[in-house]
Amino acid sequence: MDPAVKYTLIKKEKHTGARLGLLETPHGTFETPMFMPVGTEATVKNMSPEDLEKIGASIILSNTYHLWLRPGEDIVKEAGGLHKFMNWNKGILTDSGGFQVFSLAKTRDITEAGVHFRNHLNGRREFLSPEKAIQIENDLGPDIMMSLDECPPFFESYDYIKDSVERTSRWAERGLRAHRNPDWQALFGIVQGAGFEDLRKQSAQDLVSMDFPGYSIGGLSVGESKEEMNHVLDFTAPFLPENKPRYLMGVGSADSLIDGVIRGIDMFDCVLPTRIARNGTCMTTKGRLVVKNAKYARDFRPLDENCDCYVCRNYSRAYIRHLINANELFGTHLTSYHNLYFLLKLMADVRQSIRDDNLLEFREHVFEEYGFNKK
Numbered sequence: 001m002d003p004a005v006k007y008t009l010i011k012k013e014k015h016t017g018a019r020l021g022l023l024e025t026p027h028g029t030f031e032t033p034m035f036m037p038v039g040t041e042a043t044v045k046n047m048s049p050e051d052l053e054k055i056g057a058s059i060i061l062s063n064t065y066h067l068w069l070r071p072g073e074d075i076v077k078e079a080g081g082l083h084k085f086m087n088w089n090k091g092i093l094t095d096s097g098g099f100q101v102f103s104l105a106k107t108r109d110i111t112e113a114g115v116h117f118r119n120h121l122n123g124r125r126e127f128l129s130p131e132k133a134i135q136i137e138n139d140l141g142p143d144i145m146m147s148l149d150e151c152p153p154f155f156e157s158y159d160y161i162k163d164s165v166e167r168t169s170r171w172a173e174r175g176l177r178a179h180r181n182p183d184w185q186a187l188f189g190i191v192q193g194a195g196f197e198d199l200r201k202q203s204a205q206d207l208v209s210m211d212f213p214g215y216s217i218g219g220l221s222v223g224e225s226k227e228e229m230n231h232v233l234d235f236t237a238p239f240l241p242e243n244k245p246r247y248l249m250g251v252g253s254a255d256s257l258i259d260g261v262i263r264g265i266d267m268f269d270c271v272l273p274t275r276i277a278r279n280g281t282c283m284t285t286k287g288r289l290v291v292k293n294a295k296y297a298r299d300f301r302p303l304d305e306n307c308d309c310y311v312c313r314n315y316s317r318a319y320i321r322h323l324i325n326a327n328e329l330f331g332t333h334l335t336s337y338h339n340l341y342f343l344l345k346l347m348a349d350v351r352q353s354i355r356d357d358n359l360l361e362f363r364e365h366v367f368e369e370y371g372f373n374k375k
């Protein structure tokens with residue numbers, strides 16, 4: 001049986017671990033490395049599918065936890081699945097819900113069977129097992145889906161992390177068995193192990209032995225430093241097969257994206273660009289710009305003078321500042337559109353620098369110009 005998702009390594013960058021690849025999915029073939037916009041509740045906030053298409057989004061995320069609790073996966077299934085429900089015909093990936101339970105739910109209790117928690121919407125007691133997570137994702141119908149895992153605190157004890165990794169591996173096995181649609185939905189395993197190299201190796205080896213079509217590196221972007229994240233990637237990525245996609249969860253700033261690509265990561269997602277856009281913070285090639293600040297009241301330049309996006313070609317800082325301060329929805333549409341374009345364009349430039357074998361020079365340019373070198 002053909003796997004639902006097929007990764008082809010096209011080229012390795014000469015001086016780093018970066019890879020240029022192609023990811024074939026039932027909803028299109030897309031270049032990697034890629035950034036995936038997050039559409040938690042079946043919409044990338046403030047963006048239409050048409051606009052997402054225009055800026056070059058290939059795969060977007062939606063969230064199992066949220067859609068299970070509201071409107072219910074049964075409604076999405078009845079609509080014909082997420083692609084029909086949200087009118088998005090390219091790739092969709094769903095997380096398994098575990099991370100949201102740990103970050104959103106009130107009180108939660110992890111057992112071998114699964115995780116008990118209180119629904120953050122109505123306070124009702126809920127239970128999510130590896131099998132239940134897979135059933136929800138099967139019903140939602142994304143092209144790529146995640147196993148239920150525990151994303152433990154990065155600074156937990158070795159013994160806690162070891163027990164957690166071993167349970168996450170057992171949950172992954174249970175999820176594989178429960179998966180009903182492996183021919184059109186690719187189930188990824190999620191590597192855990194916090195900052196412990198031997199536990200990362202054990203987690204990766206457990207999951208690779210189950211032969212998933214792709215692997216996420218979880219347990220990162222949870223408060224550890226960028227140096228610690230990069231160090232974990234340095235020793236974890238090599239434990240994963242070269243001919244499968246590697247997905248780093250929850251990462252979405254220009255510096256972390258480039259440093260993840262350099263360490264062999266192919267896929268990234270993060271709410272950052274759309275979240276900061278909603279309070280008027282914009283990503284630019286000269287660093288972050290908080291457009292609602294008074295100093296932009298009479299600034300009729302675009303958000304970013306080096307950006308050729310629809311927003312930067314048609315609207316000024318003064319106008320966008322006014323909209324944000326007036327709580328006009330069009331204002332957050334413009335900042336969201338620009339921030340997503342900014343990261344998608346950055347990844348297109350990263351892919352080009354892999355073709356040209358000058359990713360390290362590109363990194364130096366970005367870190368210098370965008371202000372990441374400033375301490």
Ligand SMILES: O=c1[nH]cnc2cc3nc(NCCN4CCOCC4)[nH]c3cc12
Pocket residue numbers: 095096098099149150151152190217218219220221222249250251270271272275
């Ligand atoms: O181990 C994981 N397993 C399953 N899903 C995840 C999602 C994850 N998302 C983050 N980080 C997100 C950090 N965001 C940065 C921007 O502001 C909101 C939080 N780390 C994550 C780890 C996991």
